[in-house]
Amino acid sequence: MRIGIISDTHMPSRAKGIPQELVKGLKGVDLILHAGDWTKPEVVHAFESLAPIDGVAGNNDGEEIIRRFGRKKIITLAGYRIGMIHGDGVRKKTEERAWEAFADETVDVIVFGHSHVPFLRKHQGVLVFNPGSPTDKRRQPRYSYGVLTLANSIKAEHYYYDDKT
Template identity: 65%
Template sequence: MRIGVIADTHVPSRAKKLPAALVEGLQGVDLILHAGDWVTLDIVQELEKIAPVDGIAGNNDGEEIVRRFGRKKLLTLAGYQIGMVHGDGRSKTTERRAWEAFKGEGVDVIVFGHSHIPLSRMQDGVLLFNPGSPTDKRRQPKFSYGIIQLGETVKANHFFYSDKS
């Protein structure tokens, strides 16, 4: 199973539409997971033209998005437990908050966003994955998204680009 992973799209405040490099890079995925800060449900419709979409709400999302997706989610995909949370909150780092959100839940992967900083690392046998942002790189050198492949093992890669148009 090939999963496109995005977060922090912030459309329309950070971009008027999804970047062409992102849309092209997501072609052929089986599912798209969004780790929050969609800002508008219009993005769901755009992403659904590519593949089925699931996700969670972030701190910049309104009640409509929260009702549709929730703030925390546990998915079973291809036999793996995937935890999703945006990662916002007080105290600690975004990564630490995401890790603690699924403590004791037996997850294989934790997908989170909020920091706009791409991250892919193992902690105690769990993959922590933040795709970064496809529209708001902040202090990062490039915009980014991720692809997670679930097969005999879990493989995760980031994809970077400079032009968000």
């Protein structure tokens, strides 16, 4: 199973539409997971035109997105438990907040966003993954997203590009 992982799209303020490089990269995925900060319900519909979608709401999302997705969840895909949270809050690094959100739960992967910084690390046997942002790179050199492959093992990769049009 191939899953596109995105976060922090901040559309339409950071991009008027889904970047073409992202559209190409998500082609053929079985599912898209969004780790929050969609910002507008129309963004959900835009991504649904590419593949089925699930996700969580971020700190810049309104009530409609919060009601649909919630702020934290665990989903099971291909036998793996995936924890999802945006990761906003105070104190500590974003990845630490994401880790702590699932400290009392059994998960194989934690997907988070908020920092716009691509992150990939295995911690105590759990893959912790932030795809970065496909539309708002902030201080990062390139825009990014991720692909999670679930088979006999879990594989996560970042993909980068320079043009968000």
